[in-house]
């Protein structure tokens with residue numbers, strides 16, 4: 001009886017494993033088929049469309065030799081009046097130990113800004129508000145409340161502390177540089193940037209999964225629910241560089257991809273956002289917010305380069321002590337956080353932070369790390385690599401030819417995976 005029972009239990013288990021295997025193979029085959037169809041779609045028309053397309057006017061071409069995002073008109077910047085010195089003085093008089101920020105971590109979204117803020121708060125000379133992100137300069141409702149409302153959200157701290165806040169949505173909003181300059185021209189800024197392809201994917205996953213209380217929805221994110229990542233990428237490409245260029249990027253052999261035209265078209269799209277003060281929303285924002293060179297060129301119209309530190313997000317992942325050393329130096333802070341404070345976690349590969357030798361090593365980031373658990377399909381990754389290959393020259397141009405950790409790999413087409421799965 002017992003033997004019979006064991007025997008049927010074994011048979012059922014084997015049957016269940018086989019069923020699972022079958023479903024897995026079936027699902028993946030369907031997915032590959034879907035991708036193949038997507039990338040094959042209207043292939044025949046594309047060559048004709050490209051031939052029919054008007055060549056880019058020589059006058060316009062010359063524009064891309066120097067990246068000059070249009071200066072955003074003051075009416076779009078929506079500058080507010082307010083005396084920050086008077087607000088600080090009044091607080092001091094009342095014995096309130098608060099100050100406006102000395103520096104701001106302005107972005108980029110999904111490049112490790114949460115981990116950075118977490119690390120920084122272990123520095124005895126730095127302090128930020130504990131509660132999330134302030135979204136003061138880019139959300140109209142917050143900004144209209146004025147500087148005093150912003151001040152009230154600052155942490156308490158002695159005058160020698162460096163006060164900061166991090167809101168990664170600042171960096172890509174065309175209105176913010178002028179607003180921040182108007183607020184405090186000597187403000188220091190930190191921009192974390194990271195592999196643009198990976199950032200785009202992480203941004204998509206974030207938008208797809210984010211939940212907020214009281215029915216708050218990320219603008220543009222609602223429509224993502226019914227789309228695959230490749231559909232979102234194609235839609236983003238169609239919106240920013242147009243459908244014909246998008247198809248060229250997807251379907252043409254590497255040596256025929258019109259990289260220069262793609263870069264120019266994308267600049268035109270971004271220029272338009274600058275002129276109107278419009279934010280880049282989903283799905284186009286997965287591309288626009290990864291265009292660091294262009295976006296920072298806009299910031300450099302307002303802030304001198306010495307006031308802006310650009311950190312490679314890869315450093316935060318693989319050598320956080322090095323990133324912290326640069327940051328502490330930039331801020332004129334004590335070199336307090338060093339190698340001894342960081343330990344790599346074997347499961348995630350990320351670093352945790354230990355304030356003292358006898359304390360626990362604490363893990364930053366809460367729900368972060370989604371993109372390490374899921375992967376892009378190879379064809380869509382290659383399409384994104386091609387797109388960002390077209391605009392990587394922006395980074396080289398704006399950052400004086402100094403490459404980032406991803407540049408060499410991105411610029412090497414032989415490192416691309418096959419376009420058709």
Ligand SMILES: Nc1ncnc2c1ncn2[C@@H]1O[C@H](COP(=O)(O)OS(=O)(=O)O)[C@@H](OP(=O)(O)O)[C@H]1O
Pocket residue numbers: 108109110111112113114115168202203205206316317350351352364365367368369370371372
């Ligand atoms: N410990 C540690 N050190 C360095 N980097 C880390 C760490 N933990 C997470 N990550 C990476 O940070 C990505 C999330 O970036 P942000 O914190 O800027 O996202 S957000 O804009 O605030 O939502 C996050 O992206 P996802 O993996 O897609 O969540 C990671 O790539």
